[in-house]
Amino acid sequence: MNTGSIRLYSYWRSSAAYRVRIALNLKGLPYEIVPVHLLKDGGEQHKPAYADLNPQELVPVLLHGNRILRQSMAIIEYLDETWPDRPLMPTTARDRQRVRAIAQMIACDVHPLNNLRVLQYLENTLGLAQEARDAWVRHWVAAGLSAVEQVLEDNPSTGTFCDGEVPTLADCCLVPQVYNAERFKVDMTPYPTIRRIVGECLALDAFDKARPEHQPDAQR
Amino acid sequence: MNTGSIRLYSYWRSSAAYRVRIALNLKGLPYEIVPVHLLKDGGEQHKPAYADLNPQELVPVLLHGNRILRQSMAIIEYLDETWPDRPLMPTTARDRQRVRAIAQMIACDVHPLNNLRVLQYLENTLGLAQEARDAWVRHWVAAGLSAVEQVLEDNPSTGTFCDGEVPTLADCCLVPQVYNAERFKVDMTPYPTIRRIVGECLALDAFDKARPEHQPDAQR
Structure with a gap:
């Protein structure tokens, strides 16, 4: 190709x-x-x-x-x-909507609140201590993952992955968010569906090779 | 229909x-x-x-x-x-990418930082005064609009609207963000391209009828 x-x-x-x-x-x-x-x-x-x-x-x-x-x-x-x-997107408009919505629940409403520039603002401009910054991160991650869990659990469209039997845009967003959650020691117990799906994803080479710790610029 | x-x-x-x-x-x-x-x-x-x-x-x-x-x-x-x-999306993959990227610059990296639930957290959990909350909003709006302005200005794909001569998803996101910016008294002087495009949009019935003040639940 x-x-x-x-x-x-x-x-x-x-x-x-x-x-x-x-x-x-x-x-x-x-x-x-x-x-x-x-x-x-x-x-x-x-x-x-x-x-x-x-x-x-x-x-x-x-x-x-x-x-x-x-x-x-x-x-x-x-x-x-x-x-x-x-393909990383399903074939019907309805399923594409669902996949984009799950992706956006994470990429709009969780991640941007917790990325580096926001944490720097909380620390440098607002003078928040580490503990308050960590509580901020965990608050928004928990709110987001809790909603994602509800959308995924007991929905017939959820399969091995967020939507059916093939990884989609939604899984591309979910796995990095869970990595981030674990980094900030968010309790993942309340999200069994998310944990199951992330486990399925990370068993695949494509996800494994993308892990932060497998990157050329990874630091220990 | x-x-x-x-x-x-x-x-x-x-x-x-x-x-x-x-x-x-x-x-x-x-x-x-x-x-x-x-x-x-x-x-x-x-x-x-x-x-x-x-x-x-x-x-x-x-x-x-x-x-x-x-x-x-x-x-x-x-x-x-x-x-x-x-259609609200252009016909080529390249142009669709550009339209989605502009929309996401706003819908991922500006709006979620400034919506009601975040302002409530800043006030109720972090105890920030009005002035610090307003500074927070203006900081993220200015960062976002400044980047959008740079992407729009001097780009041959920019037309009457964010991308060409027909309103797209990008314009659907831009106009509400500018409404929000004005509500928080953000100085719009540095964003002439954005101001021009928003003016073109609001001259159209479809945008005008969608304005907050034209909604059945609007308050004065």
């Missing part, structure tokens, strides 16, 4: 970059990782070399040839439309 | 509900507004009657017949796929 060159500007621990790594792996697309260190020297994402690619100064950016693609969910849908093999 | 029944659970000032109202109007779909009062009695969105529809306890929800649809961007794409007339 000649895909043209694909370069992903990524940070090992970024949830949003992790989503796109999963999608690229699920679709079997070859790509090069360009690490962007979010903490070194005040953050490489704020330097002109990166800010010119993405004025939001957030990762990821995906370069497809000379096309600059931003926003993880929009990137994943682009990959899926450009290379229809191994 | 027989659309089946469409009911939108909406709150006049909700940015996310406002997006869907614009989309429904642009597509010429008839719908009934079901007001959900986010402030009365601790918030109708938290009562079982609504929480059963949406475990996130956020507006909007759209009922299409007996289908329960959540998350504004996912609802808009469903409307667009189900009724292809008057």
Whole structure:
């Protein structure tokens, strides 16, 4: 398959970059990782070399040839439309709506509240102590995962994965959010359906290779 | 056109509900507004009657017949796929990516930081005064709109609207965000392209009828 060159500007621990790594792996697309260190020297994402690619100064950016693609969910849908093999979206409008809604429950209403720039604002501008910052993160993660759990449990559309028997955009978003939740020591006991699905996902090579700790820029 | 029944659970000032109202109007779909009062009695969105529809306890929800649809961007794409007339998405994968990315810059990285539940947490849990809460809102709105302005200005894909000559999902997200910015007295001077596009949008009936102040549950 000649895909043209694909370069992903990524940070090992970024949830949003992790989503796109999963999608690229699920679709079997070859790509090069360009690490962007979010903490070194005040953050490489704020330097002109990166800010010119993405004025939001957030990762990821995906370069497809000379096309600059931003926003993880929009990137994943682009990959899926450009290379229809191994689809990441279901075939009916109703199911696509459900998959996008689950993805957005996480990517709109959980992750943006807890990413690095927000935690930096809580610490540096509002002067919140570690304990209050951790409580903030856990509050929004619990609210989000609790709603996702309810949408997934006892719904006939839920299968091995969030929607049916093939991983979709929803799973690409769920797995990184659960990684993040575990990092902040969120109690995952109340979310058995989420835990089951994430277990199924991480048993697949595509998800495993996308894990933060398997990235070239991972730190210990 | 027989659309089946469409009911939108909406709150006049909700940015996310406002997006869907614009989309429904642009597509010429008839719908009934079901007001959900986010402030009365601790918030109708938290009562079982609504929480059963949406475990996130956020507006909007759209009922299409007996289908329960959540998350504004996912609802808009469903409307667009189900009724292809008057499309809200461009025809190429590249342009769809751009439109979704602009929409997500707002719907993921600006709005969720500033909605009611977050402002309530800042006030009630963190004890922040009005001034610090307003500064929080203005900080994230300015960061987001500044990036959107850069993506829109000098880009040949930008037209009368965010992408070309027809309003898209991106415009459905931009106009409510600017309404919100003005409510919080954000200085809009640095965003001439955004101001121009929002002016073009609000000159259209579909956008005008969706305005918060034109809703049945609007308060003065």
